[in-house]
Amino acid sequence: MNLQRVLAIASKEWREIVRDRLFFTLAFVVPALLMLLFGYGLSLDVENIPFAVVDHDRSAASRDYAYRFIDSRYFQFRGYAGDERDAAQLIGSGAVRVVLVIPPQFGKTLAQGRPAAIQTLVDGSFPSRAMTTKGYVAAINAAFSLAAVAQAVSHASGLSQQEALAQLTPIALESRYLYNQSVSSIWSLAPKLIMVILMLSPPFLTALGVVREKENGSIFNIYASNVSRGEFLVGKLAPYVAISSVNILLLWLLAVLLYQVPFKGSLLFFLPATLVYVLCTTGIGLLVSVLVRTQVAAMIVTMVVTMIPAVLYSGLIIPIVSLGSGAHVVAQLMPAMYYTDIVVGCFLKGVGLMSLWRPLAVLAVYACLLFAAGYQLFSKRPNI
Amino acid sequence: MKAEWQLAWRRFAVMLMKELKQLGRDRVLLAFIVYAFTADIFLAASGVSLSLNHAATLVQDLDHSPQSRELLARFQQPYFRIDGTVSQDAAALAALDQGRAMLVLSVPPQFGRDLANGRPTSPAMQVDTTNSVLGFLATSHAQQIVSQYGLESAMQRLGMGAEAARSLPQVQNDIRVWYNPNQEDSWFMGIAEMLNIATVFAVLLPAAAMVREKERGTVEQLIVSPLSPLGILLPKVVSMTGVILCGVALSLFLVLIPVFAIPMKGSLLLFFTLSGLYVFTTAGLGLFAATIARNLAQAGMLSILILAPMLFLSGAWTPPEAMPGWLRGLMFASPLHYYLDIAFGILLKGQGLADLQPAILGMSGIGVLVFGAGLLLFRRQFD
Numbered sequence: 001m002n003l004q005r006v007l008a009i010a011s012k013e014w015r016e017i018v019r020d021r022l023f024f025t026l027a028f029v030v031p032a033l034l035m036l037l038f039g040y041g042l043s044l045d046v047e048n049i050p051f052a053v054v055d056h057d058r059s060a061a062s063r064d065y066a067y068r069f070i071d072s073r074y075f076q077f078r079g080y081a082g083d084e085r086d087a088a089q090l091i092g093s094g095a096v097r098v099v100l101v102i103p104p105q106f107g108k109t110l111a112q113g114r115p116a117a118i119q120t121l122v123d124g125s126f127p128s129r130a131m132t133t134k135g136y137v138a139a140i141n142a143a144f145s146l147a148a149v150a151q152a153v154s155h156a157s158g159l160s161q162q163e164a165l166a167q168l169t170p171i172a173l174e175s176r177y178l179y180n181q182s183v184s185s186i187w188s189l190a191p192k193l194i195m196v197i198l199m200l201s202p203p204f205l206t207a208l209g210v211v212r213e214k215e216n217g218s219i220f221n222i223y224a225s226n227v228s229r230g231e232f233l234v235g236k237l238a239p240y241v242a243i244s245s246v247n248i249l250l251l252w253l254l255a256v257l258l259y260q261v262p263f264k265g266s267l268l269f270f271l272p273a274t275l276v277y278v279l280c281t282t283g284i285g286l287l288v289s290v291l292v293r294t295q296v297a298a299m300i301v302t303m304v305v306t307m308i309p310a311v312l313y314s315g316l317i318i319p320i321v322s323l324g325s326g327a328h329v330v331a332q333l334m335p336a337m338y339y340t341d342i343v344v345g346c347f348l349k350g351v352g353l354m355s356l357w358r359p360l361a362v363l364a365v366y367a368c369l370l371f372a373a374g375y376q377l378f379s380k381r382p383n384i
Numbered sequence: 385m386k387a388e389w390q391l392a393w394r395r396f397a398v399m400l401m402k403e404l405k406q407l408g409r410d411r412v413l414l415a416f417i418v419y420a421f422t423a424d425i426f427l428a429a430s431g432v433s434l435s436l437n438h439a440a441t442l443v444q445d446l447d448h449s450p451q452s453r454e455l456l457a458r459f460q461q462p463y464f465r466i467d468g469t470v471s472q473d474a475a476a477l478a479a480l481d482q483g484r485a486m487l488v489l490s491v492p493p494q495f496g497r498d499l500a501n502g503r504p505t506s507p508a509m510q511v512d513t514t515n516s517v518l519g520f521l522a523t524s525h526a527q528q529i530v531s532q533y534g535l536e537s538a539m540q541r542l543g544m545g546a547e548a549a550r551s552l553p554q555v556q557n558d559i560r561v562w563y564n565p566n567q568e569d570s571w572f573m574g575i576a577e578m579l580n581i582a583t584v585f586a587v588l589l590p591a592a593a594m595v596r597e598k599e600r601g602t603v604e605q606l607i608v609s610p611l612s613p614l615g616i617l618l619p620k621v622v623s624m625t626g627v628i629l630c631g632v633a634l635s636l637f638l639v640l641i642p643v644f645a646i647p648m649k650g651s652l653l654l655f656f657t658l659s660g661l662y663v664f665t666t667a668g669l670g671l672f673a674a675t676i677a678r679n680l681a682q683a684g685m686l687s688i689l690i691l692a693p694m695l696f697l698s699g700a701w702t703p704p705e706a707m708p709g710w711l712r713g714l715m716f717a718s719p720l721h722y723y724l725d726i727a728f729g730i731l732l733k734g735q736g737l738a739d740l741q742p743a744i745l746g747m748s749g750i751g752v753l754v755f756g757a758g759l760l761l762f763r764r765q766f767d
Contacts, residue, residue: 022677026685034692041697041711048705065555076705091562092733093742094725110553117556124564125728127572129703134559135524141557142528146535148553157542167542170499171455171534172506175523177513188513204688208681215680216599295680296592297413299687303584304420307692308577312428330427341483349481 001234005227009235013209017239027205031197031247035254038193039186046132048076051098054087055080059107065118066100068144074136087121097123098133113152187262190255191347192316194274195339197251199310202244202278203302206285209240211298214289223380233375237282244278255347264350273346273356276363277339281306283370284335290377315340338362395611399619403593407627420581421631426639429574438465439522441487442479445469449496455507455533459489463525476510486512487522499537563732570644571732576700578635579727582628583694583720586663587687589624591670595683598674613763617671625663632659649734655727658744662723665751669694669719671758694718722747 018024053066070077078096081087087099101119109116120137124130146168154164213219222232248271255261263270285302292298310316313327314336331337338359345351353360408414441464443456459466467485470476479485488510498505509526513519539552564571594617597603606616633656640646669690677683697711698720704712715721722743729735729743737744 020679020682022682023679023685026682026689030685030689033689037693038696041693041707046703046705049703050705092729092735092739110555113553115552115554115556117558120557120559122559122561124561125572125732126700126703127564127569130561130564132521134561135521137557137559138528139524141555142531145555146531148555149535152553153542166504167502168538169531169534170502170504170538171530172504173527173530174506174508175526176508176510177519200688200692204684208684212679212681292412294410294413294596295684296588296596297410297416299592299680299684300413300420300584300588301416303588303688303691304416304424304581307584307695308424308428308580327427327430351481355481 001228001231005231006235006238009227009232010238013236014239017209017243027201027243028247028250031201032250032254034197034200035190035193035251036258038196039190039254039259046129046136047074049074049098049129049133049136050076050078050096051100052078052081052087052090052096054082054084054099054101056104057102057106061107061110062102065102065106065144068140069100072136072140091121091123094123097129098137110148186259187348188344190259190261191343192314192340194248194251194255195277195314195336195343196310196316198244198248198274198278198339199281199306199314199336201247202240202281203285203288203306204299205243206237206240206282207289207292207298207302208295210236210286210289211292211295214293215295223382229375229378229380233286233371233378237286240285241275241278241282244282245275248274248278261347263347265346266352269352269356270342270346273342273360273363274339276360276367277335277342280335280339280363280367280370283367283374286374287370287377290374309334310336313337335363335366338366392615395615396619399611399615400623403620403623404627406593407589407623417585417627417631418634420585421578421635422639424581425574425577425635426643428577429570429640429644439463439486439518440465440467440484441489442467442470442476442485444471444473444476444488444490446493447491447495451496451499451537452491455491455495455530456489458529458533459526463522480510480512483512486518487526489526500541502538502541563728568644571646574640574644574646575727575731576724578632578640579698579700579720579723580695581635582632582659582663583666583723584691585628585631586624586666587670587673587691587694588684589627589670590621590667591674591677591683591687592680593620593624594671594674595677595680599679614759617759617762621664621667621671624667625660628663629656629660632656646731649732650730650736654737655730658723658726658730658740658747661744661751662719662726662747665719665747665754668751668754668758671762672754675758675761694720697721698724700724716746717750719747719750722750 017027051069053069055062055066069075075098078090081090081099084101087101090096091099099121101121103117103119106116106118118141122130122133122137146165150161150165150168153159153168154161157164159167213222227235252263252270256263284306288301288305289298292301309330313331313334315331341359342356342363345356438461441459443459443466445452445456456466464487470479470488476485476488476490480488489507490509491507492505495505495507507530509523511519511522597606641648670687673683673686673690677686693714697707697715698718699715704715704721707715725743726740726747729740733739
């Protein structure tokens with residue numbers, strides 16, 4: 001490999017990128033903007049769920065019951081509905097996601113010390129949201145129910161209501177949240193956003209850069225020159241890796257300074273590991289660009305190959321352990337999952353090379369394989 | 385007058401054929417369109433679940449009494465999956481560190497005796513909340529299990545057996561989930577993925593078709609031809625809309641309905657008409673990018689800038705209620721937000737034209753605006 005030729009190719013590519021000012025700007029603006037948008041917008045918390053109440057009872061107990069939901073920060077009260085038909089319309093139109101139906105005689109039944117029933121209708125078009133909502137409803141219901149039972153017990157036994165309540169709840173579960181003590185979304189989100197964005201932008205830049213030469217025909221200059229395959233690929237990819245390296249720093253700064261995510265690990269491990277990941281994703285771009293002939297195809301193939309797996313199969317939204325078997329295999333095949341371990345480990349857990357050498361090794365092997373495949377498939381004598 | 389219409393129609397037909405042929409010759413691209421609308425949707429629908437199930441749980445029982453065993457036995461599928469026991473704190477922490485377990489439950493010594501004597505006792509739970517929603521769900525389920533067990537054992541101790549417990553003024557909440565009674569994640573993920581893929585293609589294909597002409601210089605030929613700017617744009621958008629609708633039909637009839645048994649509750653005709661309208665609208669956004677960009681690389685970056693927020697903020701992955709106000713405002717500018725309501729409304733809820741009116745109006749409004757602006761900008765380029 002002749003260093004001079006590599007440098008010549010790299011500087012030619014660099015000039016081409018810099019002269020296209022819009023492209024050059026977008027190469028830095030897009031990742032930063034995505035980080036801002038998703039950091040503020042992609043909240044996974046289910047809060048302020050709009051709900052309505054159908055109260056057939058209109059007693060103090062039914063109002064008390066509804067009030068426990070109105071008062072909760074998880075629900076947002078949108079008013080009383082007349083009957084079930086109104087309620088059905090509200091859910092159908094998406095105006096509310098939950099309706100509580102309190103039957104007649106609810107208060108009276110409770111006062112007589114008998115169990116009472118309540119119906120809750122939940123919009124199930126978004127299953128995960130429905131699950132969370134069910135969890136909230138059950139928790140609030142349990143609290144109300146316990147208070148009602150405590151009252152009955154205190155009547156029967158003569159204990160005060162507080163004592164009755166204490167008697168009825170002998171076990172208190174002490175929960176300790178690890179890695180993310182305040183259970184705030186942005187801390188767990190921001191590191192993973194770095195993973196997603198570095199999965200999206202390097203392959204996109206690379207694929208477009210290489211296929212552009214193919215489609216414009218300027219690649220014939222390379223075919224006819226004495227530059228070897230390896231020299232061409234290294235020189236061609238170097239500027240894109242350089243741009244992405246600047247983006248690594250940019251994204252890290254945004255996470256630490258803007259979102260105030262604590263960085264517990266060491267930068268000396270994080271930066272090289274991230275560079276390996278960027279080499280990996282650049283390799284994906286290289287492979288795509290070798291396989292397709294037009295820039296449209298390059299754009300769409302990279303988009304489908306990177307964006308959707310980076311979101312769905314990386315542990316960003318769904319933990320890998322709860323993926324189905326088919327998706328589990330896909331997740332193992334993508335580099336995103338391994339880098340998620342690294343970035344989350346560095347930011348939130350403060351672990352280093354000792355416990356993260358395995359994913360790092362996988363990424364390194366992955367990068368080598370991708371480049372080897374790209375090198376093998378790229379031919380200076382294509383049969384068109 | 386009639387001849388003019390005929391001429392316009394013939395020009396349209398010729399341009400349409402040209403676009404379709406051009407697309408058809410890009411085999412890799414064509415193969416990928418088919419892949420995206422079938423295999424990719426299948427993978428997303430079959431494998432991805434956004435709910436808490438089978439949370440890997442380790443238990444640390446320092447008591448070994450019947451009570452502690454009874455409590456731990458209540459942590460069951462589908463939410464929890466007991467993977468084994470640990471005896472040391474260090475081992476538990478290591479398992480959490482390496483992601484082998486999501487929860488560690490530990491029951492303190494004397495738990496059974498305390499419970500029997502009515503003394504308060506507190507088992508501990510350590511939760512990996514790297515995913516904060518799942519962490520919250522796991523805690524809330526665990527809380528319910530524990531407090532229910534506590535209530536039952538307290539009732540027993542106070543001398544009120546099962547009989548008495550049944551006549552307590554407890555409130556039973558019967559929760560019914562509509563439209564998707566078993567909360568099949570595959571329905572939601574499959575449909576959402578289909579809409580996402582359609583969106584990706586709707587922005588990229590027409591934009592690319594336009595910029596390619598610019599980059600190669602063939603746009604000069606079009607300009608000197610008797611075609612009007614609309615006569616150039618419309619066939620591009622119409623042909624790509626046709627291709628995308630075919631893709632949607634492919635995924636609906638080959639994957640979603642036969643494999644995942646999605647109930648087709650509404651009218652198919654309405655669904656495809658509105659999908660056509662949606663693709664048309666979204667193509668307008670792509671054309672915006674196409675007028676600004678001078679080459680395909682620029683167009684690609686610009687369309688990522690349009691696409692990524694559209695996909696992330698559509699309300700499919702993150703609930704609109706949880707977003708800050710200004711972003712919720714932005715969501716109303718995204719056609720995908722309305723299309724999501726429309727698609728779920730027709731496919732799962734069986735809604736008709738009347739119920740969907742607000743969404744349709746919103747989408748068409750954006751469509752007219754974006755398409756009109758895009759056309760105006762495009763026309764200016766010719767002068």
